Amino acid sequence: MKEFWNTRYQEPQFAYGTRPNEFFQETIDKLPAGKILLPAEGEGRNAVYAARKGWEVTAFDYSIQAMLKTFQLAERHGVTLQYSVKDVQNFEPETAIYDAIGLFYTHFPIQIRPEFHQKLVQALKPDGYVILEGFHKNQQYYTSGGPKDEALLFSLEELEAEFKDLRILSLEDKVIELDEGLYHQGKAHVVRMIAIKS
Structure with missing residues (x-):
């Protein structure tokens, strides 16, 4: 998979666009700026936006090409951020250091996903937020992007279970129109969650 993502991110255009x-x-936009973590951040569209809004950004991805594109985008907008090349399985966070964590289309095998999500909860400060958008299990019937393996897609029940230590403020699935670069285009069935650490 690493080769797949390096190849995709090596293309001159931004695979999922440059807008957040x-x-x-x-x-x-509704939260006060603080420290934010963006795992599997890809080419940095969300990281750069957060940095432009005054957040102290830490991001990672396991594609070196993604990191290079992120720094290119950050330079274009005159912002700085921390970005490293790392696999989620090697992610060992400090405890309670982030005010927010953003997860966008981070579809990992079920063998590693719950443990990874638990590590993210540990990394959140009290009153810190998790903001998540990803593909619902029904996305396998749409052509707008994402994995076709149902096990890699989300259900609301899975998210409730994997983030049970947080207070879920909103959790929904809905069909939206995606317009994010070349590879997220058209109708899509997504899940969206905002949760807070009490």
Whole structure:
């Protein structure tokens, strides 16, 4: 898979565009700036937006090409951020250091996903937020992007279980119109969640 993502991100255009995810933008615009973590951040569209809004951004992805594109985008907008090349399985966070964590289309195998999500909860400060958008299990019937393996897609029940230590403020699935670069285009069935650490 790493080769797949490096190849995709090596293309001159930004695979998912340079604008932030709409749900991320509308949510983060309502929060006071602090420290934010963006795992599996890809080419940095959300990281750069957060940095432009005054957030102290830490991001990672396991594609070196994604990191290079992120720094290119950050330079274009005159912002700085921390970005490293890392696999989620090697993610060992400090405890309670982030005010927010953003997860956007982070579809991992079920063997590693619950443990990874638990690590993210540990990394949140009290009153810190998780903001998530990803593909619902029904996305396998749409052509707008995402994995076709149902096990890699989300259900509301899975998210409730995997983030049971947070207070879920909103959790829904809905069909939206995606317009994010080359690879997220058209009708899509997504899940959206905002949760807070009490």
